[in-house]
Amino acid sequence: MVGQRALRRPPGLLLLTSFCLLHLGAAGQPDEEVASIQGVRGSSVELACGSQPAPLVVFWSFIPLGSLIPWPVAVTNGAESKVEAGASALGAVSLRNSSLVLGELRESARGHFLCQALHEAGGQLRTTYSHFSLTVLVPVSKPQVRLSEPSPVEGTFVVATCAVREGTEPVIFAWQHQAPQGPGETLVGVTERLFRLDPVNRMHLGWYVCSAHNAVNRLSSDEAFLDVIYGPDDPVITVEPPHFTEEGFWASEKEEVTLSCLAASNPPSHYVWLRDHSQVHTGPTYTITRTSRAHAGLYTCLAHNSRLDTHTQTTVQLTIYYPPEGQPSCAVLPTLGAVTLVCTWPGGLPAAPLQWEGPQGTGPAALSNVTWSHAATQLANSSVFTCTGQHPALALLALCRITLWEPLQRPTCRTMATTGDQFIMLSCEWPGGEPPALLSWLDGQQQPLGSSSSSLAVHVLQAQEDLAGREFICRGTHPLRVPDAHCRLQLEAPQLAVAEPWVSVLEGGEAWLACALLGGMPPAQLLWLGPQHLPVEPGLSGFMLHHEGTRLRLGIQAADPAHHGGTYHCVAHNTLGSSSQSVQLEVLRYPAPPNVTIRSLTYGRHRREVQLQWAIRGPGNWTGFLVQRRAGVPGPGAGAWETAAGDIEPESRTRRLGGLDPGVLYAFRVLALNHHTTGHPSEVKIPADSPFSAYPAVLGAAGTGMVVATVASLLVFQYAARHPETFPCIETPSTIPGSDPAQESMDVPVNVTITVTATP
Template identity: 45%
Template sequence: MDYGLTRNLQIRSLLKIIYILPTVAYGQLLPLKETKYEEHVVKGVRDRSVLLPCGDAASPMVVFWSFTKLGSDIPRAVAISNGVESKVERGSGVLGNVTLDNSTLEIENLKTAAEGRFLCQAMYGEEDEIKVVYFYIELIVLVPVSKPFLQMNNSTPVEGMPVVMTCTVKEGTPPVTYSWQRYTNRDGTVSVAETVEGLLNLTSSNRTQMGWYTCTTQNEVNSQTSDRMYLDVIYGPDEPVISVEPFAVNQHGFSANEQEEVILTCLASSNPPSHYIWFYNSSQVYSGQKYVITRISRTQTGIYTCLAQNMHLNTRTQTAIILTVYYLPKGKPSCTPLPATNFQDLALRCSWQGGFPPVRLRWLKSRWGGNSTATYSNATQIHHGKDVRNGTSYICLASHPALRDETICRTTVWVPGGNPICSAVATKQNEFLMLTCDWAGGEPRVTLWWRDWKDHVLGGLKQSHNIFVMKSNATLGGKEFTCVAAHPLLTRATECRVRLEPPKLVVDRSKVSLFEGNEVELACLLEGAYLGSEVFWYNNKNQVVKTDARKYRLQQENAWLNLTLRDTEWMKDSGTYRCAAMNAVGNTSASINLLVKKYPSPPNVTISKLMYTRHRTEVELEWQTQGSGNLTGFVVQMREAKKAPKNQLASSWETVVSDIDPDTRDQKLGGLDPAIVYAFRILAVNHRTTGHPSEVKTPADPPFNAYPAVIGAAVAGMIVATVTSLLVFQYIIRNRENNPRLHDLLFRMAGGEAREHISTPEDAETAAGMEGGTSEQLGEPSKEAEETAAEVSPGEGTEVPEDSAAAQEEAPAPAPVPDPTADDPPVNVTITVTATP
């Protein structure tokens, strides 16, 4: 606003005031009552609104606002009001958005140019007087601070290096204060410093100053905070620290139990973080901060070294520990009571050998007293046997670093009931004798040893089971051996005895008799065990009976040994049978006399009938018995009746039937050869005894009758010839066209008197053709019967002595004679017809 314009505005304002005053005084000039001057200071903020009041009175008659810029003496009009209307000068926009409300001047969106001196001139009418007020206001425009900008001269310093941080703002009404903050995940936001100037100087940076830094600026208007900036201090690595899980220390370092999972962790402060390398006894085994041994073993005891490296600074540090692996012995602790002081005392021994460190063992004090001093690997207590009750229990405690709780080993001392059991057996085919003594049970177990009849100790001392083996000797028969048993809880030793005895045999029956063909059982009993004696049977030929023999069967049940003879035979199986037994100290035998008897002879037999059937393939045999005697059946035998050549034996008898019932007296035998003459005989049988054979006979021929056969043959021949002729005639007639010459030859042979019955045209033609022809007589051949003379064999009942030379001569085979009573077989007859042309 130039001076001329302002001057004109003031003049116009004054003119308006002069104009208004008479109006207010209703056409009269009112006298001035007084003039009042006030001065105030008002602060406003840029870009905000501010109110400039013009005194305390309300509704002035005239208000006039002017503004004088700082450093200038020329006022400038801003706004004016006559109480009815108000007006703002156009040039006041440089101050902001100016409005006049009554007497109060309001400036919105305050500008920095509005800072200066404002003058409010107001006129008030009071009691017919005019009051003039001059209100001076010093307006101070405050500027808010802008968002500061943070800078570091080195954001990644090495620990110990200086760091300068600068915080700058573009604008802001002084005074401006600066505060510094640091944020870390661990501590959160903490205040670092407050400065008048925007400068923070860290003369020697360290790891504790690492974090996110911010700068906050503040004046009386506002405060602003800068963006974060990270200060990363490079350092390390420090000396590593190794931690072991599970945590267990000893005088040398750390310890772990075998088969545990061990975790070795290395921590060395460093920025950037350290790179870790693990060494076991100077050999690299792993790369990483955490080294996990899943199931550590005793072989992994040794020195573990952790090397930490700062790859940025190329620096390194290391540290080492000694890790000792504890391990238990194999198995579990054993609590063993043992005899001591010649079985008078009881020694309790607790043992668990091995492991590292050795297991610590101690017996708990019992009510019977005893030492409870702890020892390693072995712990022993001694008690007097007479003072220990049967069934007393003792406890041994085992402790070890690898055990969470102490392990208990318990033992109970007791003596078994009863007495020792002795026995003697022979081994290896009676070559050795084995003395056995048993007394199982007990804790400690019973101690056993053998003594002979001379009170000499045999072998050594054994627990629960004692076996002594010696060579067999016949002089040991009747000798006695003693087994002695001792135990700490027994007041005196217990004994059992064994006497060596040779075997003893007893037979059920010394004499046995039976008929041949039956089965007999011979029984032999071995009395007593007798060292496992072996029993044998000898037959009547003094041969050892074997188990696989067909004739004999051996059976053994408990102490009985039975010999069974199958299918006994007369004379062959009779005799003395012997049962023999032997053991390591002797042998014996017992005899049984067996008599096999033959059945009585059956009665004699004679043949009453022996005749061929018609075809000479079967014979009918009948017989009778003579004399007294039992019989069980009959046997029929047969052979050829011809005489054997010289220097050759006659053919042997062949049994044809052998199972004939004793009540039967006839038999029909088949399967014979008609060309052979047979001789038969029969014998009576009583079980296995065969009677005298009957006389030897050859079969007789049946009675001769050829008439029915001849008649039958003739009749059959005639029937066959007739049927054949009819068939030939029918064939010629039906086929006369195909064979006319044969037809003419046959039918023209008939005489003139011969006539043929004409039933068809073809027959008529044939008959006409045959008239005038000659006929010839057909001659009928004659039949002759020839008889063949048959040589008749010896008649029925003819006896042939068995030893006679005539019976052995060859006889001619008789010709078969037809039997009129038998069924005739068909006879083939051939009829020959000759036709002469």
């Protein structure tokens, strides 16, 4: 092929080219130079053929990777040059003097280039060779972030892929996470194309960007949003203004109070407020414009995640404070060689704290009444004592001028375990004072551990089991304190105790298991294990966890024998060991409710209502009653039973039921209920007419008839008296002496017909 191509070249160049190809060493051994060159696809690279004086002839050839056969690229003798037509596969090929310039570099230019140069030196011809190994680098394309699940549920897993179409290896990846709030965070250590979040949690929510780079360039992807679904967490209730008590929060009487509820959730939670188990508000914020003592009680915030259909709740106690009347009363009672100060301020809720302060430190404190006695020799000149009376509902403060030069109280010793329980940190603090106190740690043999420091001393120990039982002392020295102050702590494995080893509860009820940490230093972590020896998760399967200082209470709501019965373990663990105590939970089923019998069932007015009475037969527990009815007499053609009255109080024994059709014959029955069981139905009865239901109609008709008859009789006799000729049988007798008028009238017959029609 080389010969065929050479035929098309100019004669002079053909001879020179043949000479370079065939006569490789006219004057001894050729010189060889080898170099590795890197170029970027699309850019240019220049291959220089040696650094000696200009050669007579230069011939360039190329050997592709994986091949041993060279093919010509270009040749020049200084006066003229020729580039092989097929060299365009390498890019835009040109010659600059003896150098080969490759522009618009292509990937096919990977391989070995050979420069053969013919020089004249000292009247002799010599050949030099330059070998170049060219590597063509390809820039990385713009990466794309692909998420296996854009909206995962917390606890599942997500795989993020940084997809790059092309780029010369090695390609190095980097991931960056941008939370919705806060600065961006580079995920250190994640340099792979695939990034797995397992399990995914709410801290992973946000925008993700991946960048890819190689030896040529670096590009970053567009943002991809990972929307993690979670919550709601246990709500956190805050009160504004923020006033805290051991039980919860307090507010002054007649002030405005705002209760705010926040439960971390995605999507955001829906909130409902309850006071003493009655709903008072919906929404995250509940405002009481003017508090009174009636507003005190338990406030519960219910949080609901509509996406996951999950609920959580938190309850706090709100106490209404009111101050004592008047102001504190202070008195000074001098005694022999001493001074007694008395301060009183009775009343109020809570009782007002009173405290004396003097030049030698904080004096005694008490509620409502406090007394402080001082030896006169201990007092400095111009000492000022102040009784400070405070109340949360009022800000009453007496004048106080005091300069304390000695730290208050004594050093405070604490200990904690570092991450991974590899080390135990001893911390001693004694703030204040002028000058500040010097603190140092000592072991049980009073040997110092480390150097002294001001106000705060820290010593780190390697966590080992043989540290259990060892005592450590923090010594605090101050010029005004004699003797030195100390605090001590002893390292020990945790110890546990349970409130009750056996707990019984009726199904559907609420049970509480409690365990307390009796000892342990550093402070131990408490957790409950369920019957399956797995940690109990609050908010799932009706479980609740309440931390109360050194106690951990486990609550079980809506107890179910199949899911909640069994042995629970309370486990405490610190760096020196662990301890466990078990509690057996027994979930009992509710007994069946008693039977019910109907005592009476009668119609009311117009047969549109009935009056029902019933009674309990036999023992049993019940929480209410249910009345059912159906149309038609008992038999195959009777209708289905339907509820006539529900949610009847357990103490009720009678019920008036309306809404009946007078043309329909009804049958009724009564059932007793408890929380989870329905008793046997009572006998079926049909309403009967009341025996007194016809009395009003009969009495009304009789009364009307008597009135009409009386009026008619009076009218007839009056007419007869005025018109005697109309009634010939009625004559007015003359008075005969000695005769009885009454007897005569009885001898004269009178016929009178009276017709009375009475309509009821």
